[in-house]
Amino acid sequence: MNNASLASAKSVFGAGLLAAVAASLCCITPLLAVIGGLSGAAGAFAWVEPYRPYLVGLTVAAFVVAWYQQLRPKPAADCCAAPQKLTFLQSRGFLGLVTVLAAALLTFPYYAAILYPRPQARAALSATSGALPTWQTRTYRIGGMTCAACAQHVEQAVQQVPGVQAVSVSYDQATAQVRFDAAQAQPAQVESAINSTGYHILNPTSH
Missing domain, CATH: 1.20.58 (Methane Monooxygenase Hydroxylase; Chain G, domain 1)
Structure with missing residues (x-):
């Protein structure tokens, strides 16, 4: 060659x-x-x-x-040419x-x-005021996700919000379902966590 x-x-x-x-x-x-x-x-x-x-x-x-x-x-090498060392x-x-x-x-x-870091187990929510948790579950449509890795990234971000008990993000359906204690977390905090990843919510809550 x-x-x-x-x-x-x-x-x-x-x-x-x-x-x-x-x-x-x-x-x-x-x-x-x-x-x-x-x-x-x-x-x-x-x-x-x-x-x-x-x-x-x-x-x-x-x-x-x-x-x-x-x-x-x-091609056949020239008999007089020195072989080339690759x-x-x-x-x-x-x-x-x-x-x-x-x-x-x-x-x-x-x-x-x-390859994503495993989320740390969330400790049981304690009602310091004596009130019972007020659970809410919201489903968000998310734009911009291109693969399962994107969904995993959104999950990582939402899990950091205090009061969030569970989050499930589907890349195929472009949705995120979040269960949180309304006494500790507001929908705006969840939405902010999702938007901070670089993707965007298509059905934001009116404030």
Whole structure:
């Protein structure tokens, strides 16, 4: 493989890797937001989601071309030319590693939820004033979620609101169901927690 071919191959799988990263940004960002505490940044790349099928296709095409260039029969070498020694970056092993990384990025939405920190068990609510809890359950429609990781991020945020007993967020239905003690938490606090993630409530409560 000559230098021009090597440069072409590296450019192709480099483009494929970049496409894989772009395709997974909408789901990687919520996890990074939870870990890094940058909650509002979670929905920053939600706009990428409609283009994800095209980015996935571009990634697959790029790696098919890269592997074809790597595996195709080499032209007969000049008997007088010194054999060219390939570096690791030019080897099949490196291309294999990059291919595995791209595959992990493309499939990230399917396993992202298991990477989220487990929520801490909430202690039983105590009625210090002697009054019984006033339970309310509200369902919110949420816009901007692009995968199950986004739903997990919303759950993490709402669980931090004092007085919230349970929260269930569905990416498929684009809803969040929240049960909370109205004596400790107000609907505005729940809505603020949801909106702080970078996604937005489509049916906010009137105040």
